[in-house]
Amino acid sequence: MRYALHAVASRRSDRIGLHGMRIAIAIIFLWIGALKFAPYEADSITPFVANNPALSLFYAHPDQYARHLTREGELKPAERAWQTDNNTYGFSRGLGTLELAIGLLTLVGLVSRRWGLPGAVLAFLTPFVTLSFLITTPEAWVPALGDAQHGFPWLSGAGRLVVKDVALLAGAWLVVVDSARAVLRHVEENEASTASSGVPARQSWIAR
Secondary structure, X not given: OHHHHHHHOOHHHHHHHHHHHHHHHHHHHHHHHHHOOOHHHHHHOHHHHHHOOOHHHHOOOHHHHHHHOOOOOOOOHHHHHHHHHOOHHHHHHHXXXXXXXXXXXXXXXXXXHHHHHHHHHHHHHHHHHHHHHHHHOHHHEOOOOOOOOXXXXXXXXHHHXXXXXXXXXXXXXXXXXXXXXXXXXXXXXXXXXHHHHOOOOOOOOOOO
């Protein structure tokens, strides 16, 4: 038992956990970012975007979204035409591109903390936007349709999906801290090398 605890508590185990977190964050952003190019995914985020004071500016008719919602897997050409006119798909493709970039940068952090740091920072900031949907999006809560449980704190399927980003927020912060430490250590090693030899050390973009 003690051996197992020492193994789990080792620095090697800590490193495995941080690398695992980088991979997990990258999977989330790369997979969901790629899905943003599919119409059904773009349709599904419409309530979140249309009700957000800042993001709704990217839509042409955010106040009309409720009349044009479809279920996942459902094809209604008339609603797809409205979504096209609303810029639903243009916005979703832009968001997907950003999410793919975050995923790739975070994944690169496995070999270069310097390049991975921007990805980790963006991964940390993203949940602040998504968690705000709990405040701005009515569909995040169970509607009052007759059941006793509705409104706060009864999360709907959409709300339960959003609240999970709390874990992403915490995990991304750990990656940000690890990346920042590696970059600082790299800079300090270069400064120490320069001070001792008088010759600037060769700069490397790979921070161990």
